[in-house]
Amino acid sequence: MLFNTHFSAPSGIVATERSSCLKRAAFSSTNFENILTWETEADIPPDTVFDVQYKQYGEKSWLTKHECQSITQLFCNLSRETENFTEHFYGRVRARGCSSSWLRSERFEPRKETVVGAPQVEYIPYVRSIKFLIRPPLTPLRGEDEQQLTVEDIYSKFGAVDYHLTIFNQRTHQ
Numbered sequence: 001m002l003f004n005t006h007f008s009a010p011s012g013i014v015a016t017e018r019s020s021c022l023k024r025a026a027f028s029s030t031n032f033e034n035i036l037t038w039e040t041e042a043d044i045p046p047d048t049v050f051d052v053q054y055k056q057y058g059e060k061s062w063l064t065k066h067e068c069q070s071i072t073q074l075f076c077n078l079s080r081e082t083e084n085f086t087e088h089f090y091g092r093v094r095a096r097g098c099s100s101s102w103l104r105s106e107r108f109e110p111r112k113e114t115v116v117g118a119p120q121v122e123y124i125p126y127v128r129s130i131k132f133l134i135r136p137p138l139t140p141l142r143g144e145d146e147q148q149l150t151v152e153d154i155y156s157k158f159g160a161v162d163y164h165l166t167i168f169n170q171r172t173h174q
Contacts, residue, residue, distance in 0.1 A: 021048065021098035025091060025105045027078075029114040031151055032139040034082045036091035036105060037075045048097035052076040057088035057107055070096070079140045085110040085154060111158075116151050119163060134163055 025038040036052060052068035055061065068076035082089045092104040117137040124131040136152035143149050152161045168174070 021095050021100050022093065022103045025093050025103045027082075027089075027091060027105055027108040027113065028075075029108075029110060031117050031137045032079065032083070032085060032110055032114050032141055032154065033077070034079045034089075034108070034110055034114070035075050036078050036093065038093045038103065040074065040095070044095065045097050048072075048095050050074070050076075050093050050095055052078075052091065052093050053102075054078050054081050054089060054091045056084075057090065062092065082108070082110055083141050085114075085141075111154070130167075132165065134165070136161070136163075 021041050021044045023039050023041065025036060028035045028037050036054070038050070040048070049070040049072055050068070051070065052065045053062040054065060055063060063081070065076055065078060065081060076091070076093070078089075078091055086109075088107050088109045090104055090107060092102045094100050094102045119137060120135040122133040122135075124133070136150040139149050139151060139154065141149045141154070143153065155161050
């Protein structure tokens with residue numbers, strides 16, 4: 001059953017084209033690995049497949065993600081397509097095998113919405129000291145020299161990047 005309604009919800013959200021077998025498409029992003037995910041109703045047919053498209057905010061036409069056509073999983077990696085981390089993007093998905101229209105995500109801005117993961121921390125103990133080596137998380141993005149970029153490489157373009165390290169001595173409880 002397809003609902004083609006246009007009404008204002010109490011929160012000011014406008015609901016349009018509610019699909020009967022898809023619900024909530026959203027981006028999930030950690031260290032600029034940008035994944036479009038979606039949920040389905042519990043009773044979808046077992047042969048249901050999904051198609052994914054994306055577009056940059058302001059563009060008229062949707063682009064097809066060829067690796068995410070007729071897929072069975074409930075996610076699609078759009079990291080390469082959304083690698084311009086200062087832009088805004090939309091993703092959308094539709095189901096084939098059950099009643100579905102395109103279900104669009106909210107607008108997504110990678111730079112502001114990615115979750116920065118923990119850095120890699122190594123330590124080298126000495127007699128009266130410890131040396132810590134802290135490496136920021138890698139991203140799937142590449143620089144002009146094709147080297148893999150870290151989260152620090154990206155955010156340092158917008159200002160300083162600081163790490164705050166707290167060390168707790170279990171023996172002295174300090």
